[in-house]
Amino acid sequence: MNLQKIGVKFFLEKGGELPLGSFIPVFHRWIQEDRLEGMLVDVTEYTHVFQGPGVLLIANEANYGVDETDGKRGFLYTQKRTPEKSQEDHLKTAFRRALKACSLLEKEPEAAGKVKFAVHHLQVFVNDRLEAPHGSQSLGQLEEALQPFLTWLYGGEKYLLLHEKDPQRRTGFEIKFEKSPSMETLLKQLGSN
Amino acid sequence: MTTQNKSWKTELQDAMPADWAREIDDFETQIGLNKQGKIEPRVFAETRLRRGAYGQRYDNGHRNDGKQIRHLKYPNDGLWKGPDTHWDAPGMQRIKFPWGGMTADQLDTMADLAEEYSDGIGHITTRQDFQLHFIHVEDTPDIMRRLAAVGITTREACGNSVRNVTACPLAGVCRTEAFDVTPYSKAIFKFMLGHPDAQDFGRKFKIAFSGCAHEACGLVNMHDMGFIGKKVTEGGKEKRVFDVYVGGGLGPVPYNAKLLFENHPVEEMLPVTQAVARVYGRLGEKKIRGMARIKFLVAKLGIEEFRKLVVAERKILTPDPRWTSLIDQYIKEEEKPAHKAENLRASSLPKGFLDWKKTNVYQQPQYGYVSVYIKVPLGDLTSTQLRVLAGMARKYVKETVRTTVEQNLLFRWVSEADLPALFQELQAIGLSASGANTISDITSCPGTDTCKLGISASRGLTRELSGRLDQMMADLPEEVKNLKIKISGCPNSCGQHHISDLGFYGVSRKSGSYTVPHFQLVLGGQWKNNGGAYGLAVAAVPSKRIPETVKRLTDKFVKERQKDEAFQSFVARIGKVEIKNLLSDLMVIPSHDAEPSLFTDWGDVREYTIADIGKGECAGEIVAPSEFSLTSAESKAFEAQVELDKKNYKAAVDLAYESMIFSAEGVVRSRNREWVGSPEATVAEFRKGFFDTGEFVKHVNNTQFAAYLFKAQENRLANPNPDEAHRRVEEAQLFLEAVHSYIANAAPSPAALLSK
Ligand code: SF4
Numbered sequence: 001m002n003l004q005k006i007g008v009k010f011f012l013e014k015g016g017e018l019p020l021g022s023f024i025p026v027f028h029r030w031i032q033e034d035r036l037e038g039m040l041v042d043v044t045e046y047t048h049v050f051q052g053p054g055v056l057l058i059a060n061e062a063n064y065g066v067d068e069t070d071g072k073r074g075f076l077y078t079q080k081r082t083p084e085k086s087q088e089d090h091l092k093t094a095f096r097r098a099l100k101a102c103s104l105l106e107k108e109p110e111a112a113g114k115v116k117f118a119v120h121h122l123q124v125f126v127n128d129r130l131e132a133p134h135g136s137q138s139l140g141q142l143e144e145a146l147q148p149f150l151t152w153l154y155g156g157e158k159y160l161l162l163h164e165k166d167p168q169r170r171t172g173f174e175i176k177f178e179k180s181p182s183m184e185t186l187l188k189q190l191g192s193n
Numbered sequence: 194m195t196t197q198n199k200s201w202k203t204e205l206q207d208a209m210p211a212d213w214a215r216e217i218d219d220f221e222t223q224i225g226l227n228k229q230g231k232i233e234p235r236v237f238a239e240t241r242l243r244r245g246a247y248g249q250r251y252d253n254g255h256r257n258d259g260k261q262i263r264h265l266k267y268p269n270d271g272l273w274k275g276p277d278t279h280w281d282a283p284g285m286q287r288i289k290f291p292w293g294g295m296t297a298d299q300l301d302t303m304a305d306l307a308e309e310y311s312d313g314i315g316h317i318t319t320r321q322d323f324q325l326h327f328i329h330v331e332d333t334p335d336i337m338r339r340l341a342a343v344g345i346t347t348r349e350a351c352g353n354s355v356r357n358v359t360a361c362p363l364a365g366v367c368r369t370e371a372f373d374v375t376p377y378s379k380a381i382f383k384f385m386l387g388h389p390d391a392q393d394f395g396r397k398f399k400i401a402f403s404g405c406a407h408e409a410c411g412l413v414n415m416h417d418m419g420f421i422g423k424k425v426t427e428g429g430k431e432k433r434v435f436d437v438y439v440g441g442g443l444g445p446v447p448y449n450a451k452l453l454f455e456n457h458p459v460e461e462m463l464p465v466t467q468a469v470a471r472v473y474g475r476l477g478e479k480k481i482r483g484m485a486r487i488k489f490l491v492a493k494l495g496i497e498e499f500r501k502l503v504v505a506e507r508k509i510l511t512p513d514p515r516w517t518s519l520i521d522q523y524i525k526e527e528e529k530p531a532h533k534a535e536n537l538r539a540s541s542l543p544k545g546f547l548d549w550k551k552t553n554v555y556q557q558p559q560y561g562y563v564s565v566y567i568k569v570p571l572g573d574l575t576s577t578q579l580r581v582l583a584g585m586a587r588k589y590v591k592e593t594v595r596t597t598v599e600q601n602l603l604f605r606w607v608s609e610a611d612l613p614a615l616f617q618e619l620q621a622i623g624l625s626a627s628g629a630n631t632i633s634d635i636t637s638c639p640g641t642d643t644c645k646l647g648i649s650a651s652r653g654l655t656r657e658l659s660g661r662l663d664q665m666m667a668d669l670p671e672e673v674k675n676l677k678i679k680i681s682g683c684p685n686s687c688g689q690h691h692i693s694d695l696g697f698y699g700v701s702r703k704s705g706s707y708t709v710p711h712f713q714l715v716l717g718g719q720w721k722n723n724g725g726a727y728g729l730a731v732a733a734v735p736s737k738r739i740p741e742t743v744k745r746l747t748d749k750f751v752k753e754r755q756k757d758e759a760f761q762s763f764v765a766r767i768g769k770v771e772i773k774n775l776l777s778d779l780m781v782i783p784s785h786d787a788e789p790s791l792f793t794d795w796g797d798v799r800e801y802t803i804a805d806i807g808k809g810e811c812a813g814e815i816v817a818p819s820e821f822s823l824t825s826a827e828s829k830a831f832e833a834q835v836e837l838d839k840k841n842y843k844a845a846v847d848l849a850y851e852s853m854i855f856s857a858e859g860v861v862r863s864r865n866r867e868w869v870g871s872p873e874a875t876v877a878e879f880r881k882g883f884f885d886t887g888e889f890v891k892h893v894n895n896t897q898f899a900a901y902l903f904k905a906q907e908n909r910l911a912n913p914n915p916d917e918a919h920r921r922v923e924e925a926q927l928f929l930e931a932v933h934s935y936i937a938n939a940a941p942s943p944a945a946l947l948s949k
Binding site for chain 2: 005045058131
């Protein structure tokens with residue numbers, strides 16, 4: 001299976017009521033200070049859109065964003081192209097980048113004490129309908145790829161996989177862990193600090 | 194999930210016409226060749242533009258991050274997809290929807306593409322197109338294949354070609370149209386797409402259709418070529434004809450289209466278009482981009498001469514059977530409703546339904562059917578919304594969906610009885626807002642969000658204004674509700690600011706060492722009558738004070754309006770001097786410390802700049818001599834407008850000339866603070882020191898603005914007609930704006946000048 005374009009979204013535990021616009025200055029600062037991996041280009045916002053992509057930080061190979069799809073706010077990292085220079089497992093890259101951004105965001109002055117991500121509650125999908133057309137075969141293959149990775153990352157904690165049922169949407173799962181290591185532990189496991 | 198060598202090319206090769214597949218394959222080959230350095234970036238740029246793959250802001254590798262201008266290190270540094278356009282920089286894909294028609298499968302495809310390649314948003318433009326932003330050029334062939342598989346070609350979506358053919362979204366279901374112009378717009382799109390006579394234009398060519406002269410839907414007056422449907426009676430028989438217009442256009446200086454042929458037989462529509470294309474291709478300007486639209490050719494030759502050339506060209510055309518067969522073919526394609534006509538049942542209507550129905554539902558002449566406007570904020574739809582809309586298009590109508598030039602969607606042929614259910618489904622996806630086509634339904638171009646030429650945040654301002662107006666909607670007087678606001682991020686008028694009641698376009702102003710985002714207020718435009726009159730700039734106001742500007746103007750309108758007076762007439766009656774006085778305090782820029790928010794734009798926290806100007810310690814107190822010249826230029830430009838309003842055309846033209854001379858003096862004084870000279874000497878100095886050296890053009894990115902000055906110097910217009918006077922006044926204003934940009938971008942700071 002060729003998992004080249006992965007999307008990972010960590011849902012919010014706290015901070016759903018913060019105005020979306022609060023994240024705009026944070027993303028601009030991240031560009032100024034080169035805070036994230038990858039080549040950061042611009043900030044774009046859709047605060048006027050209902051349950052949309054919210055506020056995005058556009059990078060060369062991916063979009064980072066505070067996303068509100070389906071009315072569930074979370075931090076979404078969506079690969080659009082294969083990350084440059086990276087030969088590593090794409091799942092590992094996507095998780096590391098998404099979690100790193102979540103951890104940074106929780107500490108930003110606009111969000112500190114107000115925003116907390118639920119690292120035990122996430123969504124993973126393949127942003128590529130050619131590689132992963134919706135159906136049981138793709139779902140099976142994605143599950144097969146996710147299982148060892150999640151076991152490795154979350155230290156064998158139990159989880160529940162809920163597959164995306166809408167055939168028009170991208171192949172993916174909502175994942176709920178019963179218990180989860182802390183964000184710091186996960187980042188350490190992914191080789192990030 | 195995957196097999197090796199799987200590609201959209203192989204998956205979809207049988208899903209589209211063979212010639213479309215071949216064209217996309219060729220384009221992909223050209224992408225490869227460009228990457229290998231075998232095609233010049235300049236040539237590749239025109240190739241990709243003709244396929245709708247556009248550049249986007251920051252693709253030159255420079256971005257103001259709020260503290261400094263950063264060099265964006267795109268991965269393939271040194272590889273270009275056009276002059277000064279980085280290969281890896283995100284770009285925009287424009288997708289044509291001729292006459293705005295969309296099917297459910299097309300809506301679904303837009304949803305998928307927005308998610309996979311863009312930022313999750315499909316954006317409706319002011320010409321019934323869609324756009325996807327932040328696209329990588331290497332993804333464009335697959336995007337094109339997936340579009341082609343649902344019947345969409347992006348061929349000639351951009352570049353010097355026949356662009357999207359637009360038409361009234363209500364065509365065929367309109368109560369006042371002469372006849373349905375849809376089949377004709379379909380025929381012209383099909384006929385002109387890739388037509389050999391339309392491949393050698395110096396600039397783009399836009400065609401529009403309208404079913405009547407009095408409404409605005411088709412906006413024929415502002416198009417390169419346009420057709421207004423009429424019915425005439427000949428020998429006791431009713432006949433369909435078109436009034437054919439040519440040479441209209443917005444852009445920085447708008448031109449009214451001229452009547453080329455009156456009561457022209459519909460069967461002659463395609464040959465006459467072909468003849469116009471050939472005349473334009475042969476005689477239109479090719480070298481100076483800013484003078485290459487057909488409007489300049491028509492103005493230069495005069496409509497009579499242009500008509501003679503078209504008539505002569507028409508005579509020598511080789512007859513083409515498609516001239517009539519295409520029309521015959523499309524006339525047979527009749528739209529049908531999905532459900533039978535049933536009246537609305539008044540019991541248990543959902544909350545908010547009646548308000549929504551009042552503004553968003555249009556009663557069709559076909560008994561029991563209505564058309565529903567879906568108000569789309571800033572023209573942006575999420576993938577989820579697009580998919581739900583596709584489902585609704587299958588469920589409630591036979592996929593009879595159209596985009597509108599006001600960046601909304603229209604569902605046609607809805608059975609009235611279905612309205613409550615349809616409203617509730619729209620509510621579930623956040624698209625049930627009332628107020629379609631009212632003051633809160635603002636049209637806006639992309640502006641500084643994504644456009645390379647944007648000066649001010651037109652979308653940011655639109656978001657702010659619409660939000661405020663939506664809140665106040667219930668309390669707004671009817672005469673205010675019906676006004677139109679249209680906003681462009683720069684004078685290029687993609688937001689169609691010239692033809693609204695309250696138009697705005699982005700400009701900047703220098704204040705000490707800071708640059709402040711502004712919008713020019715444009716008044717006097719008319720939306721009705723196919724965009725029947727163009728407004729003129731009245732005053733430049735800081736961006737953050739535009740909401741207050743709108744409030745003051747609308748309050749005054751409500752208070753002082755004479756019975757049934759239209760806003761345009763009200764503005765003409767009270768005059769621009771009074772309006773400018775009303776806003777004069779808003780135009781004053783305070784110090785940065787007193788009101789720092791004024792120095793950022795809407796929706797953007799970065800300190801505004803159009804260059805990397807540092808703040809000198811005492812620069813704030815120094816007034817450069819060039820600023821005095823620009824102040825004089827501003828007043829002369831304004832006085833010119835006042836004379837124009839009074840129909841004193843000669844006085845208006847003379848004042849416009851004086852304004853241009855002051856503007857040029859401002860440029861000269863930016864380097865030589867002591868400069869004093871006659872108008873002739875000032876123009877010569879400007880030409881020698883700033884134009885011929887390329888210095889001025891480099892900083893304003895356009896040769897056209899300086900050309901306005903030279904033209905005015907060469908031809909002072911002894912007996913100007915109203916059109917000429919209007920244009921000259923507009924040109925003076927634009928030259929002044931260009932000088933403001935030049936001063937902000939390039940001129941040494943006042944402190945630096947003093948220390949010299
Ligand atoms: S009006 Fe100006 S800013 Fe707006 S899209 Fe056109 S060129 Fe860009």
